[in-house]
Amino acid sequence: MNTRVGVASSRYRLPRRTALRSSRWARIFPNCKAATAVERKQILRLVIKDVILDQRPASGQVWIRVVWQTGAVSEHKIRRNVNSYREYADIATLESRVRDLVVAQKIDREIATTLNAEGLLSARGRPLSAGEVHLLRKRWNIPTVKINGTEHNPLQWPDGTYSVKGAAAALSISPQTVFKWLQKGRLSGRQPAKGMPWQITVSSLQIAELRTQVRRTNQSKKEAS
DSSP: OEEEEOTTOTTOOOOGGGSOOHHHHHHHOGGGTTOOHHHHHHHHHHHEEEEEEEEETTTTEEEEEEEETTSOEEEEEEEOOOSSGGGOTTHHHHHHHHHHHHHTTOOHHHHHHHHHHTTOOOTTSSOOOHHHHHHHHHHTTOOOOOTTTTSOOOSBOTTSOBOHHHHHHHHTSOHHHHHHHHHHTSSEEEOSSTTSOOEEEOOHHHHHHHHHHHHHHHHHHHHHO
């Protein structure tokens, strides 16, 4: 659907959401930074004769045709903020960049920073977060970056920390118990990003103490049964 915007008409009022912000106005007209909202409209009417908008929800874009007072015509495509990535105009580019950055061994936080710098924002036009990148990866079945690439997690990482499997073996407990202890704070560890392997920090002294506690707990259970 085409919408004609008669900029030259004094009766026309710019919609609030499409009005030029002060920062954007200053970039376009650096010599008129102090202009008021009314003065800005007057300046626009001096240079623009007509504007036609064509909103295309399917592509998530707005097509703008500007007819200048000189008779020149320019056309522009602007990505429109949408409610769903199904309507996102640059969805193919966004997916491709996420895949490229995962191949480059970037974690979600780094991917979000890179995409924002490249102008690839969220569907609603906000900067992407690590959490949103995580959801996009799940949507496209893109696995997270692993510390050790495609190899199986070792019992112990190069920096001396343990994987879940390694901590379970060292403490003589199940991997499920390791996860429970991490949640309760009984073990300390970190994940560089959602979906990445745990790196659990536990000293030799802690291992000995926790193994003793596990043996006592198991013994008590046997005696009680």
